Amino acid sequence: MSSIIIINGSPRKDGNTAKMCRAFAEGVKSQLQDATVETVNLYDFDFKGCRSCFACKLKGTKSYGHCSVKDSIMPVLEKAAQADILVLGSPIFLMDVSAQMKAFLERLIFPFATYEAGYKTIAPKRCDVATIYTMNVPKEMFPEAVIANIESFIGHVFNQPNRICAFNTYQFSDYSKYVVEVFDEESKRKYRDDMFSIELESAFTLGKKMAENIG
Numbered sequence: 001m002s003s004i005i006i007i008n009g010s011p012r013k014d015g016n017t018a019k020m021c022r023a024f025a026e027g028v029k030s031q032l033q034d035a036t037v038e039t040v041n042l043y044d045f046d047f048k049g050c051r052s053c054f055a056c057k058l059k060g061t062k063s064y065g066h067c068s069v070k071d072s073i074m075p076v077l078e079k080a081a082q083a084d085i086l087v088l089g090s091p092i093f094l095m096d097v098s099a100q101m102k103a104f105l106e107r108l109i110f111p112f113a114t115y116e117a118g119y120k121t122i123a124p125k126r127c128d129v130a131t132i133y134t135m136n137v138p139k140e141m142f143p144e145a146v147i148a149n150i151e152s153f154i155g156h157v158f159n160q161p162n163r164i165c166a167f168n169t170y171q172f173s174d175y176s177k178y179v180v181e182v183f184d185e186e187s188k189r190k191y192r193d194d195m196f197s198i199e200l201e202s203a204f205t206l207g208k209k210m211a212e213n214i215g
Contacts, residue, residue, distance in 0.1 A: 002035040002214055004028055005083040007076070009090035009101030011043045016134040016169045016196075021089045023200040024130060027207025028085070035211065040076050042100040047073035049103030056111035065122045067111045077108050084214050085128050086158065092135035095143040097150065105150065112157045121157045128210055129154055129161040132203060136183070139167045164206055166199040167191075 006025060010017035018041075025037045048071075055061070055068035067077060080086050088105070090097040097105075112123040131151060135142065142165065151161050170192040172178055175185040 002032050002084045002211070003079075003082065004035055004037045004085040004087065004211075005076075005079050006037065006039040006087040007080065007089065007101070007104060008039060008041045009088065009098045009104065010041075010134075011098070011100075013041055015091070016166055017089045017091050017132065019200060020132045020134060020164070020166055020203045021087060023203035024087055024132065024207035027204035027209075028211040029207075030204075031208045031211035032214075038079070042073075042098075042104055045072045045076070047071045047103065047107070050106035050110055057115060065111050065114070067107050069107070073104065073107065076104075080108055081112070081124050081127075083127050085130065085210055087130045087132065088154070088161070089132035089134075092133055092137075092143065096146050097133075105154070109153050109157050113153065119156070123157050127158050128214065129158050130206055130210060131161040131163045132165075133163070134166040134169050136169050136171050136188075137167065139165070142167070162206055162210065164199070164202050166196065168195070170196075 004025070006021045008018055008021050012018060021039060025039065028035055028037055051069060053068065055063040056066055058064055067074070088101065090101040093099070096102065112121050114120050114122055131154070133142075133147065147163075151163070154161055168188060168191045170188050172180070
């Protein structure tokens with residue numbers, strides 16, 4: 001049975017990122033009805049990023065290639081490493097993934113990215129990866145260089161991610177309650193009404209396509 005784990009790096013469980021992740025899951029299920037699809041909300045967990053203890057690099061030890069920090073995120077790291085499809089969804093905060101997602105990736109990626117010749121990867125399996133990003137800015141402001149750097153590490157350890165994005169997102173349910181002078185609510189609402197369903201469809205289509213590849 002195929003295993004798909006979706007990591008939601010947004011603090012919102014029903015926000016734009018979560019909706020894109022759900023659309024991806026629906027695409028998977030349309031193709032693989034018996035697949036196990038699990039969604040994890042990172043903000044439900046109390047954990048930190050890499051502590052630079054280097055236990056995962058200790059020669060001749062059981063900790064080699066494994067994060068040795070025992071906390072609540074450990075079972076999620078283990079499931080992610082064994083998944084057939086790993087989905088990493090995050091809003092863009094300060095032109096980067098969320099702090100929780102960055103911390104998760106540090107803990108997941110670094111133990112498998114060795115200092116052996118050629119920076120050999122020792123991930124238990126080279127799973128397929130999808131990255132989903134949502135942001136309140138238009139496409140031309142997407143932080144391509146930053147995200148490409150993150151995805152290069154993901155691709156080295158697992159497989160190069162399939163990326164989809166939702167741009168110019170609608171942030172507030174009522175813009176009148178917030179000080180927002182640089183964005184026009186009417187234009188944002190129009191973009192959401194015209195484009196968000198198309199972006200959700202792209203997430204569904206990618207989920208279906210990736211499921212076909214492992215089916």
